[in-house]
């Protein structure tokens with residue numbers, strides 16, 4: 001696919017698949033990094049601000065917010081993964097993620113990585129990440145200097161509808177930010193939230209006619225998506241994990 005057709009698809013749908021962008025040696029390194037992060041959580045019983053454990057029942061996010069224990073050593077996600085495992089940034093450099101893939105599609109603006117996540121979604125117990133728009137969680141002042149975020153989400157395992165691949169509502173990035181219901185995420189130095197509910201957009205109420213699209217991926221392929229698009233991942237009902245590394249880019253306001 002040419003850069004122009006990728007860009008047209010991205011502008012129309014709000015997401016585009018990048019086949020094999022992190023394949024080969026890059027995939028080996030991403031998997032090693034994920035294994036290292038999993039190892040770091042091996043003795044953990046409660047979530048910390050960066051290392052969120054999975055939990056049965058209402059899931060890892062709710063358990064974290066309540067201050068409840070999770071499933072020992074079993075990760076749901078890691079935020080700031082590049083701080084804990086710096087090779088992730090070197091992989092992004094080596095495969096020229098910003099220069100070859102993100103900037104040509106988002107229109108030549110300044111782009112820079114602001115966060116990297118491991119999304120672990122373990123077999124059988126991996127909980128849903130409900131419908132949301134990433135820009136709904138932008139920190140105060142973010143839009144003074146940036147117009148959006150764009151994420152490149154790279155599969156480490158086959159991502160399928162059964163194990164919770166990403167799903168998108170095509171075109172929803174053009175509809176503005178929807179109100180998200182649920183509780184605001186607390187950090188560890190704030191009081192526990194007893195009635196925690198992961199912030200989400202009730203899709204069947206706000207867009208009852210929408211037709212979400214699942215995006216299965218093979219390991220090493222990625223989906224790049226707009227920070228305004230509605231997306232989610234379902235619970236993992238399969239016997240295999242669905243791990244992914246996502247690189248979150250801030251998109252500057254400077255150019256079109």
Ligand SMILES: O=C(O)CCC(=O)C(=O)O
Pocket residue numbers: 119121129134151153231232233244246
């Ligand atoms: O991988 C997942 O389960 C959720 C990822 C996601 O929502 C995101 O990258 O914004």
